[in-house]
Amino acid sequence: MHELDHYIYPHRVLHWLVAVAVLLSLASGLTLGFLGYEGTLDLLGNALTNLLYTSHKTLGVAILLLMTLRIITRLAFVVPDHEPPLNAFERVVSTSVHHLLYAGLVAMPLVGWAATATGGFPVEFFHWHLPGLLGKNEALSQTLFVWHERLGWVLVALITLHVAGALFHWRIKRDNVMKRMSLFD
Ligand code: HEM
Numbered sequence: 001m002h003e004l005d006h007y008i009y010p011h012r013v014l015h016w017l018v019a020v021a022v023l024l025s026l027a028s029g030l031t032l033g034f035l036g037y038e039g040t041l042d043l044l045g046n047a048l049t050n051l052l053y054t055s056h057k058t059l060g061v062a063i064l065l066l067m068t069l070r071i072i073t074r075l076a077f078v079v080p081d082h083e084p085p086l087n088a089f090e091r092v093v094s095t096s097v098h099h100l101l102y103a104g105l106v107a108m109p110l111v112g113w114a115a116t117a118t119g120g121f122p123v124e125f126f127h128w129h130l131p132g133l134l135g136k137n138e139a140l141s142q143t144l145f146v147w148h149e150r151l152g153w154v155l156v157a158l159i160t161l162h163v164a165g166a167l168f169h170w171r172i173k174r175d176n177v178m179k180r181m182s183l184f185d
């Protein structure tokens with residue numbers, strides 16, 4: 001392994017775990033958002049509806065934990081140099097998108113947690129019920145769910161840009177950007 005042209009291995013594993021978890025949480029969240037509680041119940045029945053809510057919350061809490069570890073592995077270890085160096089435009093755009101992704105992926109689970117707790121619903125992580133930390137407040141819960149949805153669309157846009165950038169470097173520019181995050185080469 002050429003450690004100097006890759007992020008350290010744990011950081012790469014965290015990148016791909018978070019990527020899978022985020023795609024699943026967006027898919028499950030948007031399904032719940034589009035159908036609503038009643039709609040999901042009509043379509044999927046009681047057991048699957050509960051499973052979908054529990055899975056969505058569990059994925060979200062897991063993302064918060066993984067992002068915490070990831071911020072540590074990002075700050076504590078050397079970031080590889082770009083070879084060849086990125087131009088100024090690529091540097092500004094990629095750094096902005098990366099920072100916004102980090103901020104969004106910490107904010108999103110916190111807002112989801114707060115919206116759920118203030119709505120009087122359980123904050124679930126697998127079969128555990130985590131402390132809600134906030135008292136019931138219907139109006140606040142509704143506002144927070146609106147922000148949870150808006151942030152969801154912001155994440156969809158950021159991820160689209162990010163994946164387009166990754167594919168551009170990998171297939172068109174053919175530089176070492178993809179390799180920095182790759183698990184296998
Ligand atoms: C990065 C993590 C997360 C992502 C990407 C995410 C994404 C989403 C999205 C896109 C929606 C649909 C919003 C709508 O259209 O109304 C949603 C709904 C929801 N999310 Fe999350 N979420 C995350 C974390 C969490 C967490 C940690 C919780 C609670 C512990 C949570 C609880 C909920 C609930 C209860 C709904 C359903 C809201 C409704 O019925 O309208 N989410 N989520």
Ligand code: HEM
Binds near residue numbers: 019020022099162177
């Ligand atoms: C779907 C959710 C994804 C999220 C939230 C995400 C997030 C991030 C973030 C925040 C970084 C900055 C580097 C760091 O961790 O410090 C990064 C780097 C990277 N990501 Fe993703 N990513 C996702 C999916 C993908 C996909 C699908 C690909 C490939 C097609 C990809 C390819 C890369 C590459 C190549 C880098 C290294 C860029 C560099 O160091 O200049 N990512 N990702």
